[in-house]
Amino acid sequence: MLRLCGFHISNYFNKTRIAMMEKGLEFELDANCRPSQAPEFLARTPMGKIPFLETDGAVLSESQAICEYLEDAYPQKPLYPRDPLERARVRELIIYIELHIELVARRLYGDVFFKRPVSEETREEVKKQLAKGVRALQTRVKFAPYIAGAELTLADCAAFVHLPLVGLATKLAYGDDVFAGMPQMKPYLAMLGERPAFRRVNEDRKAAQAAMKT
């Protein structure tokens, strides 16, 4: 039995959950798992982060490792193309999105979402690095209609959860959404949002966020 652990507000948990739903996997959800540095939690997920996956007595952390494991273990409904270069392109897109965009923008989240101000130096540094990540992404996106081309891939699951969050954070921090120069982005995200798995995960995220505010 597969059990995905995390919480509905986490973009990395949501990426993994969408991928599992799109692959048609049966799984349980523990959506009450918060990140922690408590020793008993670290025994399950060594960085204390979520998501993590429990599978047949083993525990696997890191959303990308989890998704690639599921891709290997359950290849019936693939989220990667067959062609090796196209597969690498999907991974390349995910690295741009997660390492060079989301992880960079994450340094702003405390400031813009939780009123924990960052220095002007950090804001400027993030802006510079983000511009590079977005420029790289721009060279690779296809929107035809999916981000890597004609097939839905794991890169769409990543794009759907990370890019709107980054767009919002940059709008709040700088007054401009970093994706403002990519007019295809909005209709593309809206198109993904029509798919049942994406819609369901997005609804659960919104409900969890609303519950947090009350």
Ligand SMILES: N[C@@H](CCC(=O)N[C@@H](CS)C(=O)NCC(=O)O)C(=O)O
């Ligand atoms: N590289 C990790 C990132 C996961 C991550 O950053 N999760 C956040 C929640 S969205 C978390 O657990 N943060 C707590 C922490 O960093 O200690 C993955 O892909 O799973």
